[in-house]
Amino acid sequence: MTATPISTFADRLRQRYGEGDAPATAVAHPVIDLMLNHRSVRGYRPDPLPAGALETLIAAAQSAATSSNLQTWSVVSVEDRAARARCAEMAGGQKHINECPTFLLFAADLARLERVAESEGIPSAGLDYFELLLMAAIDASLAAQNLVVAAEALGLSTVYIGGMRNRPEELAALIGLPPMSAVVFGLCVGYAAEGREGNIKPRLPQEAVLHVDRYDLAAQDAAIARYDAAMAAFQEREGMKRAGWTQHSARRVEGPAQLSGRDDLMKALRRMGFLKAEG
Numbered sequence: 001m002t003a004t005p006i007s008t009f010a011d012r013l014r015q016r017y018g019e020g021d022a023p024a025t026a027v028a029h030p031v032i033d034l035m036l037n038h039r040s041v042r043g044y045r046p047d048p049l050p051a052g053a054l055e056t057l058i059a060a061a062q063s064a065a066t067s068s069n070l071q072t073w074s075v076v077s078v079e080d081r082a083a084r085a086r087c088a089e090m091a092g093g094q095k096h097i098n099e100c101p102t103f104l105l106f107a108a109d110l111a112r113l114e115r116v117a118e119s120e121g122i123p124s125a126g127l128d129y130f131e132l133l134l135m136a137a138i139d140a141s142l143a144a145q146n147l148v149v150a151a152e153a154l155g156l157s158t159v160y161i162g163g164m165r166n167r168p169e170e171l172a173a174l175i176g177l178p179p180m181s182a183v184v185f186g187l188c189v190g191y192a193a194e195g196r197e198g199n200i201k202p203r204l205p206q207e208a209v210l211h212v213d214r215y216d217l218a219a220q221d222a223a224i225a226r227y228d229a230a231m232a233a234f235q236e237r238e239g240m241k242r243a244g245w246t247q248h249s250a251r252r253v254e255g256p257a258q259l260s261g262r263d264d265l266m267k268a269l270r271r272m273g274f275l276k277a278e279g
């Protein structure tokens with residue numbers, strides 16, 4: 001058996017950006033090395049998480065910063081097999097939702113705060129503005145990403161499931177969410193199946209995303225063109241269609257049909273009790 005070489009930090013950066021676009025200077029750190037090694041996994045072994053792992057992951061999630069310490073998020077672990085199958089179906093038939101040992105639904109949750117205000121006899125009209133919904137979605141995302149990093153530190157893999165926003169009211173009914181609470185995404189957690197560990201997917205050169213003092217859109221063109229080539233090479237290595245990044249990304253936003261039902265999300269959220277003060 002040949003030993004797998006341990007990647008140096010510089011190797012990881014090259015994998016993340018491609019040969020010519022890795023930053024020339026960077027500060028090596030084991031936590032950041034773990035982050036650079038991230039990949040979404042869409043094939044899982046059935047083995048459950050070790051005892052205490054879920055609780056540990058939730059503690060990591062709860063350690064994320066949260067706006068005004070309001071903690072406007074909740075998570076539902078879907079264990080019931082039939083409920084799992086319905087989640088997979090709602091997300092457009094994503095098989096990994098059925099396969100992974102742990103499937104988490106992250107909710108933007110203003111219901112708890114509404115109840116707290118009610119118990120204090122204080123009105124909660126502030127909850128009816130877009131700002132609070134956005135705050136809750138941000139809180140849920142920061143918590144989830146902390147959980148992802150913690151999971152990867154434990155040798156687990158994950159993939160986010162935005163497809164859980166396809167049918168928000170049906171999903172809320174399935175898991176008993178009260179009004180003012182909505183799932184913003186799901187997350188599969190488990191051990192990657194053999195051969196399904198995935199590879200580091202390159203990201204845009206920093207030249208495209210990092211700006212100093214003033215944002216510059218046109219100056220990004222050259223970096224985007226290089227990235228398109230890096231993504232095409234990645235797709236070829238992965239045995240995927242060599243579509244590059246620009247074509248694929250432009251197609252993804254072509255029209256409402258590409259939103260898989262989420263073009264109606266705002267209306268659904270209003271029916272779920274959010275945004276009452278917004279016109």
Ligand SMILES: Cc1cc2nc3c(=O)[nH]c(=O)nc-3n(C[C@H](O)[C@H](O)[C@H](O)COP(=O)(O)O)c2cc1C
Pocket residue numbers: 038039040041042091094159160161162163164185198200201
């Ligand atoms: C909020 C969010 C929703 C996502 N939804 C899905 C999804 O429904 N299905 C899926 O297979 N991947 C999903 N992904 C994973 C992305 O496709 C993936 O992160 C991206 O292609 C980059 O690949 P990497 O994570 O392996 O680096 C989602 C990622 C995020 C952040």
